[in-house]
Amino acid sequence: MRKxxxxxxxxxxxxxxxxxxxxxxxxxxxxxxxxxxxxxxxSIFDFLTDTQWTPLFTEKHFGILPLLSGTLLTSFIxxxxxxxxxxxxxxxxxxxxxxxxxxxxxPLLELLASIPTVVYGFFALVVVTPFxxxxxxxxxGFNSLxxxxxxxxxxxPYISSISEDALHAVPASLREASYGMGAxxxxxxxxxxxxxxSSGIIVSIILAISRAIGETMIVAIAAGQQPRLTxxxxxxxxxxxxxxxxxxxxxxxxGSLEYRTIFAxxxxxxxxxxxLNTLSYRIRKKYQEKYE
Amino acid sequence: MEITMENPKxxxxxxxxxxxxxxxxxxxxxxxxxxxWYEEFNAIKGIxxxxxxxxxxxxxxxxxxxxxxxxxxxxRMNDYVDGFSLEGKIKINGQNIYKKNVNVEELRKEVGMxxxxxxxxxxxxxxxxxxxxxxxxxxxxxxxxxxxxxxxKQVGLWEEVKDDLKKSGLALSGGQQQRxxxxxxxxxxxxxxxxxxxxxxxxxxxTAKIEELIFQLKQKYxxxxxxxxxxxxSRISDYTAFFYLGELIEFNKTKNIFTxxxxxxxxxxxxxxxx
Numbered sequence: 001m002r003k004x005x006x007x008x009x010x011x012x013x014x015x016x017x018x019x020x021x022x023x024x025x026x027x028x029x030x031x032x033x034x035x036x037x038x039x040x041x042x043s044i045f046d047f048l049t050d051t052q053w054t055p056l057f058t059e060k061h062f063g064i065l066p067l068l069s070g071t072l073l074t075s076f077i078x079x080x081x082x083x084x085x086x087x088x089x090x091x092x093x094x095x096x097x098x099x100x101x102x103x104x105x106x107p108l109l110e111l112l113a114s115i116p117t118v119v120y121g122f123f124a125l126v127v128v129t130p131f132x133x134x135x136x137x138x139x140x141g142f143n144s145l146x147x148x149x150x151x152x153x154x155x156x157p158y159i160s161s162i163s164e165d166a167l168h169a170v171p172a173s174l175r176e177a178s179y180g181m182g183a184x185x186x187x188x189x190x191x192x193x194x195x196x197x198s199s200g201i202i203v204s205i206i207l208a209i210s211r212a213i214g215e216t217m218i219v220a221i222a223a224g225q226q227p228r229l230t231x232x233x234x235x236x237x238x239x240x241x242x243x244x245x246x247x248x249x250x251x252x253x254x255g256s257l258e259y260r261t262i263f264a265x266x267x268x269x270x271x272x273x274x275x276l277n278t279l280s281y282r283i284r285k286k287y288q289e290k291y292e
Numbered sequence: 293m294e295i296t297m298e299n300p301k302x303x304x305x306x307x308x309x310x311x312x313x314x315x316x317x318x319x320x321x322x323x324x325x326x327x328x329w330y331e332e333f334n335a336i337k338g339i340x341x342x343x344x345x346x347x348x349x350x351x352x353x354x355x356x357x358x359x360x361x362x363x364x365x366x367x368r369m370n371d372y373v374d375g376f377s378l379e380g381k382i383k384i385n386g387q388n389i390y391k392k393n394v395n396v397e398e399l400r401k402e403v404g405m406x407x408x409x410x411x412x413x414x415x416x417x418x419x420x421x422x423x424x425x426x427x428x429x430x431x432x433x434x435x436x437x438x439x440x441x442x443x444x445k446q447v448g449l450w451e452e453v454k455d456d457l458k459k460s461g462l463a464l465s466g467g468q469q470q471r472x473x474x475x476x477x478x479x480x481x482x483x484x485x486x487x488x489x490x491x492x493x494x495x496x497x498x499t500a501k502i503e504e505l506i507f508q509l510k511q512k513y514x515x516x517x518x519x520x521x522x523x524x525x526s527r528i529s530d531y532t533a534f535f536y537l538g539e540l541i542e543f544n545k546t547k548n549i550f551t552x553x554x555x556x557x558x559x560x561x562x563x564x565x566x567x
């Protein structure tokens with residue numbers, strides 16, 4: 001009787017694990033099939049080199065570069081905001097802050113990541129953009145700057161929290177050794193602790209980038225919907241994710257070429273985030289071995 | 293094991309020259325009625341002691357007797373412990389090290405420390421030894437280079453590592469790591485070296501090497517060592533202090549402590565009847 005019970009539990013657990021894997025594989029499969037069909041009509045060369053993305057216009061162009069530049073530009077701005085702030089926070093919390101303060105503040109910071117992104121999107125559109133327009137009158141109503149900045153605020157906890165864990169995991173004996181040599185707190189933090197935790201910090205940055213690239217709502221609301229190959233942060237752009245939202249909500253016909261552009265864009269996005277996540281996984285593996 | 297005692301740069305610190313010349317018998321470390329609390333817990337209950345220059349002093353006693361706490365007072369490592377408070381005076385080279393305006397970083401350059409578990413930085417062997425100099429802002433490559441080599445020679449590690457100074461310090465064996473940590477401490481040229489059970493994580497051969505090293509270092513440094521190993525204390529130290537429950541029970545020449553202890557408690561401990 002007991003054996004049967006054990007068996008049922010074991011199989012149930014295994015099934016749940018398998019379902020997860022099956023769903024993931026299913027998504028990849030659908031993405032690939034539709035993308036392959038897309039690429040039977042549009043050459044990969046054009047897709048990667050054409051500088052215009054106008055699949056919904058009469059004169060169709062299928063160049064992913066404008067969407068890619070929109071995605072990378074907003075993500076770059078986000079990381080430029082999140083990295084210095086996140087890293088400063090993590091070093092302060094791990095090396096300087098009293099224990100009680102650290103315990104109280106860390107969960108609060110993580111709260112930043114739990115605010116619905118649609119709220120962030122509106123915040124960017126109705127607060128940050130008008131505010132920035134006070135400094136840059138030429139700033140368009142939709143632009144990658146405010147979307148990027150707000151996205152940066154959203155991903156701060158990815159960097160601060162994971163980096164702080166990495167810094168905190170550096171053995172206390174290294175701190176003692178450094179203090180014992182006459183090093184100050186600042187010297188110890190930057191010459192010993194940060195280098196020793198570097199792999200964990202790099203992982204946090206990669207995960208944050210991955211999150212920024214995949215972020216949809218903020219950019220869809222605040223960055224605009226105009227595919228444009230530009231590095232100018234003050235004009236409207238469109239990211240891969242925002243494009244997918246735009247087409248999904250529109251009335252393109254299922255099975256049409258326009259419809260399949262979603263999957264072509266989707267697989268591009270997937271490739272990026274997959275590579276980044278794999279990279280961070282590899283680094284984390286190496287890092288775990290170091291301290292065990 | 294070859295140990296050379298040469299030193300590229302003679303230190304110009306006033307305190308050192310006092311010790312080197314006429315006042316050889318002046319205590320290097322002097323404590324007066326030291327009491328330590330962690331929150332409400334009274335860890336040290338009034339210890340007075342003076343330690344002579346160029347001697348090896350061993351602190352022995354059962355776990356929790358306060359010997360490590362007492363040792364860590366000399367370079368103010370307890371400052372980081374939550375709830376730590378101190379009463380009494382500690383003078384090193386005649387200066388009260390717990391005075392308000394004391395520069396703790398400067399103190400630690402004078403009073404080096406070697407820890408229980410070898411704790412090299414995850415840096416190259418060279419950078420490990422050069423660390424103390426670099427944080428002092430020394431940029432002179434020749435000086436750093438010379439100091440790294442002489443420190444590694446002093447701990448007898450030079451022959452073993454001279455061809456791979458770029459290798460990570462963590463790639464060395466436990467015993468080598470501990471000697472690297474001692475070299476790292478010597479590179480800053482302290483006059484006192486505190487050792488907190490430096491061989492407790494090492495095998496007997498590595499332990500023997502470190503003990504031999506301590507014996508050599510005595511000529512130039514004042515060494516205070518915490519140990520759980522009675523044989524070690526009797527082998528390497530000139531003076532031995534026996535601690536029990538936060539009190540200094542007996543402090544005397546090592547020979548006397550081990551052959552003819554004055555207190556019954558000391559005798560019981562060193563003969564293994566308790567502790």
